[in-house]
Amino acid sequence: MFEYLKVATQLKHSEFIQNAEERQLIKEALLANEPTEPFYYEALAGLGRQLTDWGERLQERYDSACEMPLDLAPFEKASK
Structure with a gap:
């Protein structure tokens, strides 16, 4: 009887x-x-990348416009 329990326990353990x-292999897969x-x-x-490229092109195009000195004389006359 004890031999039967020992074999059954070993079978359960191996299962x-x-x-x-199997669970570990499934998890890894x-x-x-x-x-x-x-x-x-x-x-x-x-x-x-496309937005960055567009921004660089706009900056190249309009940076020179920002560097030009502005003639504020007409605005100063209008505000007086």
């Missing part, structure tokens, strides 16, 4: 170990298949 190993970043990150990065 527990096998189930734990799921983690390996998960995308590391959401799909829209690449689209947002492209949009950011």
